[in-house]
Amino acid sequence: MDLVSFGQAALLGLVEGLTEFLPVSSTGHLILLIDLLHFAGPSGKLFEIVIQLGAILAVCWVYRAKLLATALHLHDLQSKEGRTARHFTAVILAAFLPSMVIGVLAYKIIKNVLFSPLVVSVMLIVGGIAMLLIERLRPAPRFHAAEEISLKRALAVGLFQCLAMIPGVSRAAATIMGGMIMGIDRRTATEFSFFLAIPTMVAATTYDLYKNWADLNADGVALIATGFLCAFVTALIVVRTAIGFVGRHGFAPFAVYRIILGVIMLALLLS
Secondary structure, three states: OOOHHHHHHHHHHOOOOOOOOOOOOHHHHOOOOOHHHHHOOOOOOHHHHHHHHHHHHEEEEEEOHHHHHHHHHHOOOHHHHHHHHHHHHHHHHHHHHHHHHHHHHOOOHHHHHEEEEEEEHHHHHHHHHHHHHHHHHHOOOOOOOOHOOOHHHHHHHHHHHHHHHHHOOOOHHHHHHHHHOEOOOHHHHHHHHHHHHHHHHHHHHHHHHEEEEEEEOOHHHHHHHHHHHHHHHHHHHHHHHHHHHHHHOOOOHHHHHHHHHHHHHHHHHOO
16 A cells, blocks of 8 residues: 555545544545545445544544443433433434434445545535525524423434435534524534434444445554544544634535535536
C-alpha cells in the first residue's frame, strides 16, 4: 500500500470528523471526495461507514460522565436519577428504532442505488433550502433538555433520521431539524443528535462489517485504522465547539454552505 493511499485515508478521516456532527452530510462529503481523489479503499463502502465509528468514539469520550452516570443509575428503581436515566435511555432507543428497521430492509437499495455524487449534490441543495425554511418557520421551542423529550417525539425524530439514509441529506441535519420541528430547542436538538448517533452508527458499522468481512485484507484494515484515528481526533474538536457555535449563529451558515457546495459539485458533474 503506497503513501498516497494512506494520505488520502487520513484526509478522508479528517473530513469525516469535521462533518459527522454538523448538518452538512459527512457521507455526502466522503462520496464526493472519494470520487474526486479516485480513492481505492475497501469494497462495499466499508471505509466510509467504519471510520464514522471514530467520530462516534469522540462523542462517547466527551460525554463519558453523562453516559457513565446513566449506566450506573439504570437499575436504581427508587431515585430520581434512576428514573431520569431510564427515560433518557428509552428516548434514545425509541429514536434509534426506525433507522434500525428501515436500514436493514433497505440496505441493498441504499448501497447500490443512492450512493452516487449526483444524488449527494442534489440533496445537499435540497437539504440546505429545507434548513433555511425550518429555521424561519419552526415552532417556538418547548423542550430544553433531552430528559424532557417524550417517547412519541423521540420516535418522530427517529423517523426524520431515516431521511439521512439518502446520501447528502445528513444524519445530523435530519435529526436536528426534525427535533426543532417537534418543538425541541436548537442546543438540545443538536446534543440529542450526538447521543442518537451512538447506537445508529455502531449498528451501521457492525452491519457493514458483517456484510463485507470476507473482502477485508491487511491493506484495507490499515487504511480504515488511519481514517478512524483522524476522524476521532477532529471529531473531538467539533463536538466540544459545535453546540456553542449553533447557539450563537444558528444553522443558516451550514445551509448556505450546503447549497454552494451542492451547486458547484452539480455543475462539475453535469459538465
